[in-house]
Amino acid sequence: MKKIWVAFVLALALTLSVVPAAVWAAYPEKPVEVIVAMQAGGGTDVAARTLFKFAEKYFGQSFAIINKPGASGEIGWTAIAQAKPDGYTIGFINPPAFLMLPIQRPACKYRLEDFQLIANVVMDPGVIGVSKDSRFKTLREFMAEAKKAPKSVSISYTGPGTSEALLLARLEKQEGTELNKVPFDGSAPGMVALMGNHVDAVAMNLSETHTYVQDGNLRLLGVGAPGRDPAAPDVPTYKEEGYDYLQVALRGVAAPKNIPAEALKAIQDAIGKAIEDPEFQAKAAELQLPLRYMNAEEYTKFLQGINKDLQEEWKTNPW
Amino acid sequence: MDFSSVFLNAALAAVSPANLLFCFLGTIVGIVIGALPGFTSTMGVALFIPFTYSMHPATGLIFLVSIYCSSTYGGSISAILINTPGTPSAVITTIDGYEMTKNGEGGRALAMAVFSSLVGGIVSALALLLIAPPLARLVLLFGPVEIFYLALFGLSVIVGFSKGSLIKGLISGVAGLLLATVGVDGISGVYRYTFDNVSLFEGIPIVPMVIGLFSTCQVFVLGEQKRTTIVHDIATFSDSSVPRMSDIKAHWFNMLRSSVIGTIVGIIPAAGMSIACAIAYNEAKRVSKHPEKFGNGSVEGVIASEAANNGVTGGSLVPLLTLGVPGNTVSAIFLGGLLIHGLRPGLQLFTKYADVSYTLLVGLFIANVMMFVVGLFAAKQVVKVTKASTDLLAPIIMLLCVVGSYAIRNNLFDVGVMLVFGIVGYLMKRWGYSTPSMILGLILGPMAEGEFRRALMLSRGNWSYFCSRPVSIILLVLIVITLVGPALRNRRIMSK
Amino acid sequence: MTKYLDEYLPIAFLYALSAYFWWDVEDFTADSLMYPRALVGVLLVLTTLLLVFTLMKKMRLPQSKDENSPFKFCVVLAASIVYVFAVPFLGFAVSSLLYAPATALLLGYKRKGMVFFVSILTVVLIYIGFRTVLKVPLPTVTLLGMTL
Structure with missing residues (x-):
């Protein structure tokens, strides 16, 4: 009788030690929710849906995109930070706006430290452009004219609290002048204003410019990438023109901090494989998404660096 | 490749079995989406884009455009039958549509709504096909000053269409404008009246507010009625929902004029369906032989509103396809759909990708016809809802209100907004204040303020900036006519 | 009495709304302040005009052609409020299945x-x-391991 009991207890112990491992090994056992902080159908949303559709192949479970738009992304990003860190809720983030919001608004309910960064997918440099027959041939000429009188030159951008606002504030400080910055709700209305000659220049992102450049409606004066971009090889960088500033819009994946280590690994690997998938790369080219993969470690370091710069900048030159 | 052979190929492609099938499916989906309160065309198109991933580009786009056109019509179904606009584009249709239903003419209203929607869609599709490039140039003439005047024009229409007291109508409009200031100010970055609640940063969410003011309010109205049918007198109820030749002959000019208004307003980025419907409705009333019927069940009001909102569909695609700039929120989503299929808007679309884009354009015509056919059939069936008991209808509509207001942002706060505005709407009705005027104020407020401040920035203190260009002057004149006209005609500033 | 309330309550409410939008403007920059305050000004003028006309008995309330039952109104209003508050706790499906039949039956549907x-x-x-x-x-809502 006793032997049976011992056997039973041993068996139970064995099962109990194996079961938790089995439970862990079962990640992902249900679909993972991806919170996208932008409107369905917009650039960010399309990028996210395309990426995760390919990542599903390598992940084993599906990714359910949930749009929580509003407040330039604050609503969605706050939701990611406050989600349960069980690896089943992650999200798509857009630095530097993602980093700028908590700095410029103390009441913001999330901070960089609340997140576990997983991977960066897209790096889209900023540009400054003018219309085809504009009198400005270089960025230097543009700023020189601006210096003549405050607000004599107008430029459209997407509003305060964006990477463009930051770049323009930096340009103004370096030249000691003021631009007539006119905010529009998006780069498309800004382009319309430029094409109708209501403004002198426009600040937007490189990926949004291809159609306009091709149709001859836009001429780029400068790009904010670290080096000349292969998609626009004749466009000088801001640095080359004398303005040593980086202006890039990033898009990547993050989760609330403290998710299980193997959830992090599984998602990171799936995304990495998706990015290397030739079909995905072709699709990304069609969508004009400049890919630039960074894994969790790289990404965290990169963003922490930018964050520190932004915090310093805010103290001396709030945007 | 000359135009006629491209066109012929496109026409043949557009009627291929696959494309016709998806056009049909898209139409059904669109009508359902449009008719259900809370579900907007924007949401509908956005949520179905992933479905089109694996389809051939032309098929996918025809599917999406069918959803767009028929959801614009679909909104009128619930607007007319149960006074709850299925989409914000149908808000103005409720004014006369529901009155017609109460008078037993629901079928007639639906029939004219679908026919007017067809006319609106075809006129704008023709414009898109034949004169898109010159129309696109029209867009560029609209800078901040011009769009500001357009917004003012849309608002001045409130003067004309307040049912009852003019003062109360104006108050509703101004209240709407004031509520529109809640949220982050796009120009200065200041957070206005937001109680530090993240959900209010973008302003009071429009769709839950529309659902509340119309649909939820209707739940209360239907619930408290002693009479348990919508129709006043069941004996006058007519099942007929086929457009009558007499109606078409009498009002064809209204249909055309409203379609043209819709197309032109649709072309202008940032100006959407509400403003088109408002302007068309006002124009129809201004030239009508029976202006006093407007607001009490005039079929002309329904025709004007429905022709205009479908006119916007083709119009909004003009700047999108030619310049890459969407004409309204739905076409902005459509841009995502284009990009997914590797189509970049601009000249390339009509040269390198001509086969897809022309197929899409022809498909737009077919989508409108499909919407008409299916819509007529749907109308005949759906009219029977008005015979159902209001005691059962009311809670069911409430279910849809809750789903609709939640589904936009997955945010329970929006459901609360819906409820609050349901109560507000009920009180407004009771006290004689016009709810469409408040909605117009809410939608046009940000446009008016934003463009005014941008214009101010660009004018740099020079007031002549505000009246130097031809388009600005034309719009100013139109505004003055609209404001002064009715006052001169009626000399009334109190309730009738 | 109800007529008195129906005429003057909205006016009081409008004045309150104007006051709120005028005063809650901490942290507003000059240019973002301009517009709301201009609107409040217009609203105050209109509301005062309305008040004057109401006092002079020149305003008429809309006459509804429908007969209404205050009991039914309370039922549908109360039920709907309870329903909206129940949804976050009981989930959509459960709340709806409780609300719809209850309300319809209470309203008199047989x-x-x-x-x-x-x-x-x-x-x-x-x-x-x-x-x-x-x-x-x-x-x-998750009950007994089932998500409804």
């Missing part, structure tokens, strides 16, 4: 079979349409 049939059908269709086809989540 056919019990029809009520349950329509309510269940509506909820099922909504579930299929939103959660399955469109993958839009609805508020849910």
Whole structure:
């Protein structure tokens, strides 16, 4: 009788030690929710849906995109930070706006430290452009004219609290002048204003410019990438023109901090494989998404660096 | 490749079995989406884009455009039958549509709504096909000053269409404008009246507010009625929902004029369906032989509103396809759909990708016809809802209100907004204040303020900036006519 | 008495609204302040005009052609408020299936079979349409390991 009991207890112990491992090994056992902080159908949303559709192949479970738009992304990003860190809720983030919001608004309910960064997918440099027959041939000429009188030159951008606002504030400080910055709700209305000659220049992102450049409606004066971009090889960088500033819009994946280590690994690997998938790369080219993969470690370091710069900048030159 | 052979190929492609099938499916989906309160065309198109991933580009786009056109019509179904606009584009249709239903003419209203929607869609599709490039140039003439005047024009229409007291109508409009200031100010970055609640940063969410003011309010109205049918007198109820030749002959000019208004307003980025419907409705009333019927069940009001909102569909695609700039929120989503299929808007679309884009354009015509056919059939069936008991209808509509207001942002706060505005709407009705005027104020407020401040920035203190260009002057004149006209005609500033 | 309330309560409410939008402007920059205050000004003028006309008895309230029952109104209002507050706790499906039949029956609808049939059908269709086809989540509640 006793032997049976011992056997039973041993068996139970064995099962109990194996079961938790089995439970862990079962990640992902249900679909993972991806919170996208932008409107369905917009650039960010399309990028996210395309990426995760390919990542599903390598992940084993599906990714359910949930749009929580509003407040330039604050609503969605706050939701990611406050989600349960069980690896089943992650999200798509857009630095530097993602980093700028908590700095410029103390009441913001999330901070960089609340997140576990997983991977960066897209790096889209900023540009400054003018219309085809504009009198400005270089960025230097543009700023020189601006210096003549405050607000004599107008430029459209997407509003305060964006990477463009930051770049323009930096340009103004370096030249000691003021631009007539006119905010529009998006780069498309800004382009319309430029094409109708209501403004002198426009600040937007490189990926949004291809159609306009091709149709001859836009001429780029400068790009904010670290080096000349292969998609626009004749466009000088801001640095080359004398303005040593980086202006890039990033898009990547993050989760609330403290998710299980193997959830992090599984998602990171799936995304990495998706990015290397030739079909995905072709699709990304069609969508004009400049890919630039960074894994969790790289990404965290990169963003922490930018964050520190932004915090310093805010103290001396709030945007 | 000359135009006629491209066109012929496109026409043949557009009627291929696959494309016709998806056009049909898209139409059904669109009508359902449009008719259900809370579900907007924007949401509908956005949520179905992933479905089109694996389809051939032309098929996918025809599917999406069918959803767009028929959801614009679909909104009128619930607007007319149960006074709850299925989409914000149908808000103005409720004014006369529901009155017609109460008078037993629901079928007639639906029939004219679908026919007017067809006319609106075809006129704008023709414009898109034949004169898109010159129309696109029209867009560029609209800078901040011009769009500001357009917004003012849309608002001045409130003067004309307040049912009852003019003062109360104006108050509703101004209240709407004031509520529109809640949220982050796009120009200065200041957070206005937001109680530090993240959900209010973008302003009071429009769709839950529309659902509340119309649909939820209707739940209360239907619930408290002693009479348990919508129709006043069941004996006058007519099942007929086929457009009558007499109606078409009498009002064809209204249909055309409203379609043209819709197309032109649709072309202008940032100006959407509400403003088109408002302007068309006002124009129809201004030239009508029976202006006093407007607001009490005039079929002309329904025709004007429905022709205009479908006119916007083709119009909004003009700047999108030619310049890459969407004409309204739905076409902005459509841009995502284009990009997914590797189509970049601009000249390339009509040269390198001509086969897809022309197929899409022809498909737009077919989508409108499909919407008409299916819509007529749907109308005949759906009219029977008005015979159902209001005691059962009311809670069911409430279910849809809750789903609709939640589904936009997955945010329970929006459901609360819906409820609050349901109560507000009920009180407004009771006290004689016009709810469409408040909605117009809410939608046009940000446009008016934003463009005014941008214009101010660009004018740099020079007031002549505000009246130097031809388009600005034309719009100013139109505004003055609209404001002064009715006052001169009626000399009334109190309730009738 | 109700007529008195119906005429003057909205006016009081409008004055309160104006006051709020005028005063709650901490942290506003000069240019973002301009517009709301201009609107409040216009609203105050209009409301005062309205007040004057009401006092002079020149305003008439809309006459509804429908006969209404205050009891039914209270039922539908109270039930709807309870329903909206229940959704976050009980989930959409459960709350709806409690609210719709209860409200319809309380309002006087007699056919019990029809009520349950329509309510269940509506909820099922909504579930299929939103959660399955469109993958839009609805508020849910987890009971006994089941997510509803």
